[in-house]
Amino acid sequence: MFDQTEFNNIRRKIGKDLLILAHHYQRPDVVALGDKIGDSLALSREAAESTAKYIVFAGVRFMGETAAALAGPGQSVYMPEPMAGCPLADMAPFEDVKQAFDTLTTLRGEQPLIVTYVNTNADVKALAGATGGIVCTSGNAVNVLKWAMKQGRQVMFVSDQNLGTNAARVLGINPGEITKLSVTGQVENEKAAASARLVLWNGYCHVHTFFRPEMVARAREQYPGCKVIVHPEAPREVVDLADEWGSTAGIVKFIEQAGPGATVVVGTEVNMVTRFAQNYKDRRVVPLAPSLCPNMWSTTRSKLLSVIRDFPENKRITVPADVARNARQALQRMFDIQD
Numbered sequence: 001m002f003d004q005t006e007f008n009n010i011r012r013k014i015g016k017d018l019l020i021l022a023h024h025y026q027r028p029d030v031v032a033l034g035d036k037i038g039d040s041l042a043l044s045r046e047a048a049e050s051t052a053k054y055i056v057f058a059g060v061r062f063m064g065e066t067a068a069a070l071a072g073p074g075q076s077v078y079m080p081e082p083m084a085g086c087p088l089a090d091m092a093p094f095e096d097v098k099q100a101f102d103t104l105t106t107l108r109g110e111q112p113l114i115v116t117y118v119n120t121n122a123d124v125k126a127l128a129g130a131t132g133g134i135v136c137t138s139g140n141a142v143n144v145l146k147w148a149m150k151q152g153r154q155v156m157f158v159s160d161q162n163l164g165t166n167a168a169r170v171l172g173i174n175p176g177e178i179t180k181l182s183v184t185g186q187v188e189n190e191k192a193a194a195s196a197r198l199v200l201w202n203g204y205c206h207v208h209t210f211f212r213p214e215m216v217a218r219a220r221e222q223y224p225g226c227k228v229i230v231h232p233e234a235p236r237e238v239v240d241l242a243d244e245w246g247s248t249a250g251i252v253k254f255i256e257q258a259g260p261g262a263t264v265v266v267g268t269e270v271n272m273v274t275r276f277a278q279n280y281k282d283r284r285v286v287p288l289a290p291s292l293c294p295n296m297w298s299t300t301r302s303k304l305l306s307v308i309r310d311f312p313e314n315k316r317i318t319v320p321a322d323v324a325r326n327a328r329q330a331l332q333r334m335f336d337i338q339d
């Protein structure tokens with residue numbers, strides 16, 4: 001059971017020693033309890049810059065792990081629902097990524113440079129960090145990929161294939177120079193893999209691959225003159241039909257710039273779209289289709305309250321020291337490009 005008065009009392013008592021981070025895709029009533037609301041990148045920066053003793057992350061597991069890798073001495077990271085995973089991150093298990101990395105190294109005679117989407121587990125980020133690789137988010141994937149392609153090594157992009165494809169198209173990378181791995185990371189065509197400049201992992205987010213081209217056509221019929229924006233984890237055919245694609249921050253900017261009276265159709269997680277619709281009452285913001293992330297949904301206000309009551313050990317997120325150190329290197333390279 002959630003008790004707002006109890007939450008307020010505990011929150012007040014702990015004060016600055018507590019930082020609650022809430023991802024945009026969380027339930028609206030959980031978002032309302034967050035000190036900071038944002039996407040993966042914004043929240044990992046908040047975690048890195050915070051001096052709070054307790055960081056509570058309302059999100060999914062890879063986010064808690066990222067915050068734990070960035071946490072300083074004396075800081076602890078907790079999740080209200082530590083079992084909330086991300087199927088996209090789980091499509092790139094460390095063993096498979098390492099095996100593909102080794103196969104590409106053998107085929108080319110040099111290690112590929114790993115660009116790892118923030119939606120991966122900490123051990124995959126650590127592999128990237130230890131081998132000169134870098135993390136990216138949906139908001140900076142184009143810039144990070146551009147940087148990676150300039151390093152003169154083959155680039156292995158893990159985990160979301162649609163994000164990799166959409167970013168590569170913006171950079172004008174020739175499709176003939178791109179190859180794809182199987183969903184388990186197998187190299188199916190050794191010749192193509194050896195000569196490719198860019199190798200894409202075959203992972204996807206079911207929340208965003210739910211969107212289909214016919215949904216865009218239907219929205220344009222239903223809302224004549226509307227603008228359509230979709231997340232870059234959406235399939236290429238959907239991105240092609242939209243007016244724009246963008247990360248969470250890009251979507252917010254797009255809605256703001258649309259101006260009063262506009263209709264904006266948004267293809268991303270439905271909780272976020274619904275919340276934005278309430279925030280921008282002078283324009284119409286509608287979901288392209290109701291697509292919900294059940295993993296994000298599994299965090300509730302009651303679970304959040306139960307964490308801050310006594311910070312139980314079974315809700316604490318930890319990352320082994322060597323994994324954290326190497327993952328931090330990959331994250332820091334991303335921060336350096338951004339700054």
Ligand code: SF4
Pocket residue numbers: 025060085086087088089119205206207208269293294295296
């Ligand atoms: S929306 Fe997709 S990428 Fe994000 S946590 Fe859910 S399954 Fe993972």
